[in-house]
Amino acid sequence: MESQDTVIDAIDKQLLNLLQKDASISNQSLAELVHVSPPTCLRRVRRLHELGLIEKQVALLQPDRLAQLQGHGLTAIVEITLDQQGAEFLNAFEARVIAHEQVQQCWRVSPGPDFILVVHAHDMPAYHALAQRLFTHDANVRNVKAFFATHRAKFDTFVPLE
Incomplete structure (x- = not known):
């Protein structure tokens, strides 16, 4: 009750x-x-x-207008598969990636890869440096597949309620 x-x-x-x-x-x-x-x-x-129903209040920036001032940047959707999927390995990887502000979203998913990340970097060299730090130097990362966004048709934070 x-x-x-x-x-x-x-x-x-x-x-x-x-x-x-x-x-x-x-x-x-x-x-x-x-x-x-x-x-x-x-x-x-x-x-x-x-009650925790409102997690936080933020300002949502308009990327296309911001790009006119500082360049577009690079958004990547990254699939990560770990070699070992035990809870301690999943938790350790998750803790490491969410500590980086370039990682905007981190999702544990199933089936398929273990994680989907949404990453925003200033440019390709910045993405490469982040990928080196997060994925290449982790012996437990088996596979990384990055998809680079070319157009954003929709972005919303709205959670539908009854």
């Missing part, structure tokens, strides 16, 4: 949907949109944070 503290209702889901679309919206505007008082809205949003 779930405690009342972990139950989310329709208003909570509305708040989560609205905040996923624009986390910079004022509490006053948010309260008006979900038809609650501002103090109630603030209390609910704080509770959603405390």
Whole structure:
């Protein structure tokens, strides 16, 4: 049986949907949109944070506009297969790669490779240096397959709710 503290209702889901679309919206505007008082809205949003449903609030940068200022950079989707897949080996590899800010996403997957990484590097030499540090010097990495992005048709962080 779930405690009342972990139950989310329709208003909570509305708040989560609205905040996923624009986390910079004022509490006053948010309260008006979900038809609650501002103090109630603030209390609910704080509770959603405390429950861990809102992991963090960030600014999403527009890569094409940023590229006009500093160059496009290089995005790679990388498949990694380890030689040994025991929990300690998976955990060690994961801990090492997530420590690098160029690794934007790290997924354990099955079947197929053990990991899929999304990596952003300034250019090919920067990607090569990262690959050397993370993959070549690890005796447990059996296979690396990198795919280099040529066009991004969609990117979204929205998690659909009921």
